Amino acid sequence: MRGVEASQNKFQEDGFLVLEGFLSAEECVALQQRIGQIVAEMDVPPHCRAEFPPRILNKAEEQQKTQDNTEYFLSSGDKIRFFFEKGVFDEKGNFLVPPEKSINKIDHALHAHDPVFKGATHSSKVQAVARSLGFHMPVVVQSMYIFKQPRIGGKVPAHQDATFLYTEPLGRLLGLWIALEDTTVENGCLWFIPGSHTSGVSRRMVRTPAGSMTGISIRGSDPAWDNSLYVPTEVGRGSLILIHGEVVHKSEQNLSDRSRHVYTFHLMEASGTVWSPENWLQPTAELPFPPLYT
Numbered sequence: 001m002r003g004v005e006a007s008q009n010k011f012q013e014d015g016f017l018v019l020e021g022f023l024s025a026e027e028c029v030a031l032q033q034r035i036g037q038i039v040a041e042m043d044v045p046p047h048c049r050a051e052f053p054p055r056i057l058n059k060a061e062e063q064q065k066t067q068d069n070t071e072y073f074l075s076s077g078d079k080i081r082f083f084f085e086k087g088v089f090d091e092k093g094n095f096l097v098p099p100e101k102s103i104n105k106i107d108h109a110l111h112a113h114d115p116v117f118k119g120a121t122h123s124s125k126v127q128a129v130a131r132s133l134g135f136h137m138p139v140v141v142q143s144m145y146i147f148k149q150p151r152i153g154g155k156v157p158a159h160q161d162a163t164f165l166y167t168e169p170l171g172r173l174l175g176l177w178i179a180l181e182d183t184t185v186e187n188g189c190l191w192f193i194p195g196s197h198t199s200g201v202s203r204r205m206v207r208t209p210a211g212s213m214t215g216i217s218i219r220g221s222d223p224a225w226d227n228s229l230y231v232p233t234e235v236g237r238g239s240l241i242l243i244h245g246e247v248v249h250k251s252e253q254n255l256s257d258r259s260r261h262v263y264t265f266h267l268m269e270a271s272g273t274v275w276s277p278e279n280w281l282q283p284t285a286e287l288p289f290p291p292l293y294t
């Protein structure tokens with residue numbers, strides 16, 4: 001096995017690092033079973049069911065729908081919320097596919113509200129990884145369970161996580177992405193541009209002032225990343241991929257028959273770091289960012 005120091009060097013060089021066998025198969029299954037229970041108990045919010053409206057909406061209704069969707073997203077930072085794939089409801093709002101096959105992701109605070117995911121996030125193994133990377137005061141800023149459903153699991157366009165979760169200085173954000181199933185090119189594994197984490201961030205997603213129509217806006221744009229530079233990163237079930245906050249990564253649509261479940265969460269080194277007040281995600285009175293080392 002690679003030594004800790006060699007791994008750290010590789011992470012600093014590439015902006016990502018694969019740690020195989022981080023979770024056992026049993027630990028992966030436990031998270032999958034728990035998410036199954038959460039889905040079985042899910043209440044689908046009425047506006048989410050309106051994927052295919054039964055009639056053409058007028059402009060004001062369209063605007064209201066966009067506003068409802070944005071509001072559902074913007075207020076999800078401290079909650080467990082459900083986001084669906086396109087085309088999973090019929091015109092009456094009934095599921096066209098089984099509910100557990102309809103969800104794109106569940107986020108952004110599983111780590112805070114669900115005991116099983118809280119345990120997985122704050123485990124001694126995760127704490128040891130953070131310590132080995134030199135984190136003094138890591139806090140958990142968000143978590144997501146991503147399903148990448150067979151056939152319909154949508155792609156995640158190329159991005160840097162700091163576009164959405166910006167800090168000053170940069171370099172204080174780390175994603176921990178855990179494959180709960182084998183991930184391959186066919187079922188939508190991650191693709192990275194090695195070494196792309198050193199050129200800064202030129203696109204930001206920011207929260208617009210309260211009362212404005214959409215609630216979020218994009219400032220700046222990404223450079224044209226060369227498609228030939230992406231490296232597919234296939235990993236086995238239980239692998240952990242460390243993702244530097246500025247490394248460029250993406251995943252493609254899942255066209256295979258196999259799902260690609262992952263649990264992913266983000267840490268920030270809180271010591272000496274300013275969490276941008278413009279980020280869409282903000283700590284709240286109900287949920288300040290929890291320290292990892294507890």
Ligand SMILES: O=C(O)CCC(=O)C(=O)O
Nearest residue numbers: 146156161175177251264
């Ligand atoms: O799982 C994916 O497809 C994308 C996840 C991602 O971008 C992240 O965890 O930062």
Ligand SMILES: [Fe+2]
Nearest residue numbers: 159160161249
């Ligand atoms: Fe990402």
